[in-house]
Amino acid sequence: MPSAKRSHRVGIARLSPCCRIVLAVAVWALAACQSAAANDGIAARDERLRQRLSQGVLRWGGDAEGGAPYQLRDPHDPSRVIGFEVELADALAEVLAQRLKIPLMAEFVQYQWESLELGLLISKDYDCIISGFEVTPARRENMLFTRPYYTYAEQLVVRADDHHINSLEDCLDKAVGTLAGSSAERLLSARGVREIVAFDGQIEPYLDLELGRLDAVLLDSIIALYYASINPKLKYVGGVTDPGSYAIALRPDDVDLAQALDEALGVLIRDGRLRAIFLRWHVWNDQQSALATGEDRSAQLAGLGFTSDGAPAADVADITPADAVDIHIIASSAQLWTIRQYAPLLLKAAGMTLLLTVCSMAAAVCLALPICLARLYGPAPLRWAALVYVEFFRGIPLLLLLFVLYFGFSGFDVQMSAIATAIVGFGLNYAAYEAEIYRSSILAIPVGQWEAGQALGMTHATTFRRIILPQALQTALGPMTNDFVALFKDTSLVSVIAVRELTKEYLILSRSSLKFLELGLLTAALYLCMSVPLGYLSRYLESRFKAGR
Amino acid sequence: MSTTSTPLISVVGLCKRYGPRVVLDNVHFAVKRSETVALIGPSGSGKSTLLRSLNALNQWDAGEIRVGPYTLQADMAAQRNGAAVRQVRRLLGMVFQDFQLFPHFTALDNVAEGPRQVLNLSRDEARTRGRELLDRVGLAAHADNFPHQLSGGQKQRVAIARALAMQPHGLLCDEITSALDPELKYEVLDVLADLKRDGMTLLLVTHEIGFARKAADRVVMLADGGIIEEGPPEQVLDAPRSERTRQFLSRVLA
Numbered sequence: 001m002p003s004a005k006r007s008h009r010v011g012i013a014r015l016s017p018c019c020r021i022v023l024a025v026a027v028w029a030l031a032a033c034q035s036a037a038a039n040d041g042i043a044a045r046d047e048r049l050r051q052r053l054s055q056g057v058l059r060w061g062g063d064a065e066g067g068a069p070y071q072l073r074d075p076h077d078p079s080r081v082i083g084f085e086v087e088l089a090d091a092l093a094e095v096l097a098q099r100l101k102i103p104l105m106a107e108f109v110q111y112q113w114e115s116l117e118l119g120l121l122i123s124k125d126y127d128c129i130i131s132g133f134e135v136t137p138a139r140r141e142n143m144l145f146t147r148p149y150y151t152y153a154e155q156l157v158v159r160a161d162d163h164h165i166n167s168l169e170d171c172l173d174k175a176v177g178t179l180a181g182s183s184a185e186r187l188l189s190a191r192g193v194r195e196i197v198a199f200d201g202q203i204e205p206y207l208d209l210e211l212g213r214l215d216a217v218l219l220d221s222i223i224a225l226y227y228a229s230i231n232p233k234l235k236y237v238g239g240v241t242d243p244g245s246y247a248i249a250l251r252p253d254d255v256d257l258a259q260a261l262d263e264a265l266g267v268l269i270r271d272g273r274l275r276a277i278f279l280r281w282h283v284w285n286d287q288q289s290a291l292a293t294g295e296d297r298s299a300q301l302a303g304l305g306f307t308s309d310g311a312p313a314a315d316v317a318d319i320t321p322a323d324a325v326d327i328h329i330i331a332s333s334a335q336l337w338t339i340r341q342y343a344p345l346l347l348k349a350a351g352m353t354l355l356l357t358v359c360s361m362a363a364a365v366c367l368a369l370p371i372c373l374a375r376l377y378g379p380a381p382l383r384w385a386a387l388v389y390v391e392f393f394r395g396i397p398l399l400l401l402l403f404v405l406y407f408g409f410s411g412f413d414v415q416m417s418a419i420a421t422a423i424v425g426f427g428l429n430y431a432a433y434e435a436e437i438y439r440s441s442i443l444a445i446p447v448g449q450w451e452a453g454q455a456l457g458m459t460h461a462t463t464f465r466r467i468i469l470p471q472a473l474q475t476a477l478g479p480m481t482n483d484f485v486a487l488f489k490d491t492s493l494v495s496v497i498a499v500r501e502l503t504k505e506y507l508i509l510s511r512s513s514l515k516f517l518e519l520g521l522l523t524a525a526l527y528l529c530m531s532v533p534l535g536y537l538s539r540y541l542e543s544r545f546k547a548g549r
Numbered sequence: 550m551s552t553t554s555t556p557l558i559s560v561v562g563l564c565k566r567y568g569p570r571v572v573l574d575n576v577h578f579a580v581k582r583s584e585t586v587a588l589i590g591p592s593g594s595g596k597s598t599l600l601r602s603l604n605a606l607n608q609w610d611a612g613e614i615r616v617g618p619y620t621l622q623a624d625m626a627a628q629r630n631g632a633a634v635r636q637v638r639r640l641l642g643m644v645f646q647d648f649q650l651f652p653h654f655t656a657l658d659n660v661a662e663g664p665r666q667v668l669n670l671s672r673d674e675a676r677t678r679g680r681e682l683l684d685r686v687g688l689a690a691h692a693d694n695f696p697h698q699l700s701g702g703q704k705q706r707v708a709i710a711r712a713l714a715m716q717p718h719g720l721l722c723d724e725i726t727s728a729l730d731p732e733l734k735y736e737v738l739d740v741l742a743d744l745k746r747d748g749m750t751l752l753l754v755t756h757e758i759g760f761a762r763k764a765a766d767r768v769v770m771l772a773d774g775g776i777i778e779e780g781p782p783e784q785v786l787d788a789p790r791s792e793r794t795r796q797f798l799s800r801v802l803a
Binding site: 446448449451452454455456457458459462466467470471474 | 604606635636638639642643645647649650651652653662663666667711712715
């Protein structure tokens with residue numbers, strides 16, 4: 001963010017020497033006034049920020065499914081998230097805390113990568129995005145970006161025994177894998193590559209390349225570093241191309257925080273902490289000199305490990321810090337894998353799945369009854385309304401419903417938590433199914449049962465409540481249990497609104513440990529542990545009721 | 550005493566059509582208190598329709614039904630939850646051919662449910678009454694059995710007890726032994742005979758000519774939408790005046 005002061009100086013530099021002297025006095029006077037005013041402004045801004053961050057946390061959104069080196073689960077302790085962006089966020093919080101003299105911690109908010117922008121702008125689940133988020137013109141229209149904290153470039157990777165592909169130009173009619181929604185994907189489509197295969201994870205494209213399902217993979221070079229460079233079956237071709245910037249994204253109205261983070265990044269650049277993080281994660285390279293901009297560029301270059309003319313400082317490239325991260329971290333995490341480490345995490349996520357399922361089903365079962373009654377016995381308008389409800393909620397995809405519920409009502413004052421949204425969404429959807437199950441079960445009760453109740457002098461309502469409904473529920477129990485089991489699996493959809501349940505946890509953990517099969521079996525076992533007893537329970541109850549006939 | 554002289558049930562000009570088919574054509578008919586009346590006739594002759602009309606379980610097109618102090622018009626049966634309808638149902642209990650016990654209740658709860666829900670008896674009062682009635686139909690030992698654990702005859706006796714629990718003045722029995730094996734019929738018929746002795750008004754749609762002869766005060770022969778003949782059983786059953794009755798009896802008794 002260029003300040004007014006800086007643009008003046010740039011202007012002066014272009015003037016002829018004789019004018020400079022005349023102007024200098026005036027400019028110095030002006031600058032002095034300005035800086036006094038700016039100091040006042042900054043003090044006021046810092047005060048506003050203290051209010052803004054009074055909770056003591058700076059929430060940043062990312063997706064640990066993304067992987068190394070951005071964010072991933074620590075193979076030594078999978079309950080922790082590590083990555084160069086995690087360290088960056090911690091350092092930024094530290095700088096801000098010092099500056100504002102308040103306690104401040106960075107807090108990682110797990111989110112679906114594709115939804116990060118929505119989580120920032122609409123549901124406001126975090127203050128900023130730090131997640132390999134490329135600065136693009138389209139994103140600039142919606143969000144505020146700080147100065148870049150990393151310069152990325154694209155790296156083409158092919159199979160080691162492939163001698164035909166030497167550049168992106170050789171790939172135009174080939175199958176090229178990349179990450180969905182990434183700048184690499186945009187680049188591929190801009191270059192006219194015909195078959196672009198976009199994945200959600202970083203491991204899969206390289207895996208498919210190795211297996212021959214793809215001819216090449218184009219991804220950010222630091223992804224290639226962790227996932228391709230260590231694989232002898234793959235090789236880099238061409239140099240890095242199409243550099244771009246990762247920066248921190250904020251809401252457009254969050255100018256104060258954006259400025260403060262901007263300055264904090266400047267501090268980390270100048271004092272060498274950013275360089276240290278890069279080196280620890282092996283992502284330092286000579287393109288990072290582009291991060292140095294503005295008035296004290298040479299100090300920034302020095303902090304980043306460059307000489308004042310932008311060349312790498314003699315010693316920097318060779319330094320590997322003692323605490324550097326193992327470049328084989330992904331592969332070695334597969335070695336470190338123990339069930340004891342991962343089972344508790346999956347179990348916790350299974351708890352969320354169980355909570356969501358039970359609450360949603362309870363909501364659906366309760367909501368379904370009035371709907372069914374309106375549909376069966378209501379006056380015509382109510383009958384129609386109930387029919388519309390059933391057809392509507394049966395007919396739309398759950399994913400759509402969840403998305404709309406979570407992000408679509410942000411303009412209103414009701415702001416539901418993600419878990420509440422999930423329960424409401426599943427409840428609304430499943431109520432439509434349960435209402436139809438009730439309806440058919442009620443209609444299946446012989447009319448003689450109605451007559452028997454009425455012949456005793458019972459009202460319609462009493463007959464329904466005491467005679468018809470209990471029997472109908474017994475009939476409904478089987479199909480309802482089916483739905484219950486189906487709901488267990490449907491709850492995996494809630495990861496789109498950033499609820500971490502069992503399937504999402506599996507995806508995150510398996511991508512940082514490569515134990516797709518082992519963790520998959522464990523996850524499946526957890527699902528079965530929840531659904532199989534349910535099936536038995538329903539068969540037991542059914543047989544009991546059947547015996548009761 | 551007026552209670553014995555005025556009929557408990559009067560049917561005045563009852564008409565009922567199913568589409569173009571006339572089932573009941575201007576039927577006049579009455580049952581005195583404590584009287585046992587057997588309704589006989591070929592199937593489709595409207596016996597069941599007549600009986601069910603008395604409990605407003607089906608609608609009719611014209612005519613009225615008087616039960617005790619209550620009168621049901623043709624259009625009242627349509628609003629099946631009307632207060633008069635429910636009063637009539639309390640006066641006349643109904644027992645169905647296929648029992649229609651509540652499968653999710655025990656025998657005792659089947660009997661106690663009506664008093665609890667309709668007469669607002671407490672659970673204990675209702676169950677006490679239920680036990681007494683189960684005892685009366687000889688099923689005290691089966692109070693806690695579910696319907697599926699009972700034989701057909703036992704089920705039908707529970708159904709009778711269930712109807713009696715509402716303390717009705719009369720009982721409408723719709724071919725209540727037709728679904729039973731012959732050897733089980735008698736336990737049900739014995740209960741009916743017992744009720745008759747105690748002064749219960751009984752209106753039976755039945756094919757049990759033997760029972761009608763023994764127990765009925767009056768036999769009513771219904772055919773082709775109307776009453777063909779009626780009178781004491783020895784007259785209608787043993788010396789029918791109508792050829793239609795003779796024909797029917799010869800087929801039933803064959």
